[in-house]
Amino acid sequence: MSHSQVERYSPSTEFVAGAKAILPLVIGAIPFGIIFGTLAHSSGLFLAGAIAMSALVFAGSAQFIALGLLATGKALPIIILTTFVVNLRHLLYSLSLVTHVKRLSPIWKLVLGFWLTDEVFAVAIHRYNQGDCEASRRHRSTYKHWYYLGAAIFMYINWQICTVIGLTLGYLIPDATSWGLDFAMSVTFIGMVMPYLKNKPMVVTVIVSGIMALLTQNLPHQSGLIVATTAAIMAGIFTNKMNKHQDNV
């Protein structure tokens, strides 16, 4: 069997599959990108600044919070510190991907690192985790980084286009921000969480995460996010251990 096993995947099939997989998330990011562009105008960040921020920072929630801080006249170091704390979760994402990208060339690591976002991570890690067990070995591929790249490029281009649309709308309809378009991100994340809820440890993780996030909401610079996530992961591991223990008795 094994000697005749031909790779079913190629860089181009993986690239297209990655772009397809992230399509729902791209659609979910559209209102979010537009609202960023719309808000930028009223926060005092003008055309070139908003476009440069989307192109170079490429981090939705950090960009939003930066706008909020700009609008209330916060000092530069505060905005940069907040960016750091809000984006710290990307460190956890890259940690999760370490074992998968370590054999790639330096240029690949650079490119994939720059384009690492919530959505791209969710799609890429799902692909990397396919084909781990014997039953799903038909999903094995040596080109999964092309899948990651396809998802990342699609997400990036969409974000730039939506920023420009939002900037245009911001001039035309100044009160578009009150429509609640930010809910699009929430609903996208809900859709990303649901498939994980297949066993008890994951359900416990999610419940603890939600409760802890509410309790730590008032911690400075959104650092409650890291506290809540850590507590939730520990609760998940603990539940998993308890489950195994029960099975063994």
Added chain:
Amino acid sequence: MSKQEFYLIGAMALVTFLIRYPLFAFSSQIRLPSQLIEALKYLPPAILTAIVVPAILMPTGDKILLSYTNAKLVGAIAAMLVGWQTQNLLATIVCGMLVFFSWQWSLTVFN
């Protein structure tokens, strides 16, 4: 672009990149303990939930609003039901948004 904007965007870009990239850069030298790899399984749902729950339950950012007047909560419940039933991401997003917008619209009309 003003000088202030230039420094702001430059610094934000640098800080963000210096979070995302270094572990990739040194990934071939890093060996993760198996407990850590196990823990990272729980990371995606944990972090996404921690972002979403306050955004939905605290629509004004300061206090919890558990009421039918919270359109985000109603939309989120709809999204969870659709997501759970269909396991389809696009259907979840579209239904959640539709319910949210129509609920929000009804609230403004009937109040």
